Amino acid sequence: MERRTFLTTMATLPALPALAALQARRTPVYRIVTSYKPAAQPGMPGPYAGRVVSVHSPDCIDEETDQVDVDSVQGMIARGMTTLTGDKNSRDSWARFFNTQDVVGIKVNCVGGPAVISSPEVVADIATNLMGVGVKPANIVIYERSGTQISQMHYQRFVPAGIRVEASDTWLGFDPGVYVETNFFGEDDTRSYMLRMITERFTKIINVPNMKDHGASGVTGCLKNIAYGAFNNVDRSHHRSETETLTFIGTLATVEPLRSRTVLHIMDGLRGVWHAGPFSRDKRYRFYPKQMKFGTDPVAIDRFLIDVIDGKRKQEGAISVWERDMKYYSTRLADWQADPNVNRFIREPGHIEYASTLGLGVYDTSRIDHVEIAI
Numbered sequence: 001m002e003r004r005t006f007l008t009t010m011a012t013l014p015a016l017p018a019l020a021a022l023q024a025r026r027t028p029v030y031r032i033v034t035s036y037k038p039a040a041q042p043g044m045p046g047p048y049a050g051r052v053v054s055v056h057s058p059d060c061i062d063e064e065t066d067q068v069d070v071d072s073v074q075g076m077i078a079r080g081m082t083t084l085t086g087d088k089n090s091r092d093s094w095a096r097f098f099n100t101q102d103v104v105g106i107k108v109n110c111v112g113g114p115a116v117i118s119s120p121e122v123v124a125d126i127a128t129n130l131m132g133v134g135v136k137p138a139n140i141v142i143y144e145r146s147g148t149q150i151s152q153m154h155y156q157r158f159v160p161a162g163i164r165v166e167a168s169d170t171w172l173g174f175d176p177g178v179y180v181e182t183n184f185f186g187e188d189d190t191r192s193y194m195l196r197m198i199t200e201r202f203t204k205i206i207n208v209p210n211m212k213d214h215g216a217s218g219v220t221g222c223l224k225n226i227a228y229g230a231f232n233n234v235d236r237s238h239h240r241s242e243t244e245t246l247t248f249i250g251t252l253a254t255v256e257p258l259r260s261r262t263v264l265h266i267m268d269g270l271r272g273v274w275h276a277g278p279f280s281r282d283k284r285y286r287f288y289p290k291q292m293k294f295g296t297d298p299v300a301i302d303r304f305l306i307d308v309i310d311g312k313r314k315q316e317g318a319i320s321v322w323e324r325d326m327k328y329y330s331t332r333l334a335d336w337q338a339d340p341n342v343n344r345f346i347r348e349p350g351h352i353e354y355a356s357t358l359g360l361g362v363y364d365t366s367r368i369d370h371v372e373i374a375i
Contacts, residue, residue: 046296299361
């Protein structure tokens, strides 16, 4: 299938709510503390702001066995990278971002484990491509905030020898000198600290999120994976029915050096979760988008994630991620887990547009170059 733009494929979708309509209460006061300066060209939105490449492959995963086809995944990654950069050879594409001196963190997502995570097959090919441009295995680190979650996924079994798998409780912890301070709901601990592996060790970061619904933020993709995955004490943004994810996610993503060092996003959409995310405890809420999205702009990629998740919810007869009517809200966790027409919080998918106002990327679809490829 030849490439085609967003406007030719998505023109029939309804308009999304304006950000102003979602901001019914004051924006929290954030105090950002960091000594790190932004790069001349920060990684987000990076050199390809407003550009998204979506690669679809019906053969990338078997829905019956849940087995990933490695050859298909490798082909998807190669095609996605060359289309993003315009190079003929995928090695040249990777060399635009990484060199032999880099220490590269690969930010995975394991909260939906073991069923829906950053696929080991995807992560392994990313690592192989990094090694192909001279990054030493010892300088490649697969990481997640939670050591318990990542240790259960056994990435070591899939990636080349020498590559590390780390978390906050296995390596360096959190940096006391880099944090975001705010008081959301009168909580005692008002600071969120950044991982020290980000501030002190990584020179570059690759973000590998999944395609998932989220009870608080509406969807969880590039922005939430890189932001909440870099700081501690983030769950405090959810309280009873309310959530401050609207502004907190984007604010965290702007903090240096996270913003400058996050240079590439590869969204793993082989599997997905259309309700009760970010977890995947109920098999009936899993689905198979069978695609991957590539870019340096997390806002633009996440803008299309909304359509993927909401499209699947509509197909299943469920309320939209934009639905905010309190008649759909329940205080009982079991109700939300059992019924896709129940909300656990007032969802905030507007966090993606809000992040665009912070300079993290392009949200306006008329300004996004969305290339779709089927292989």
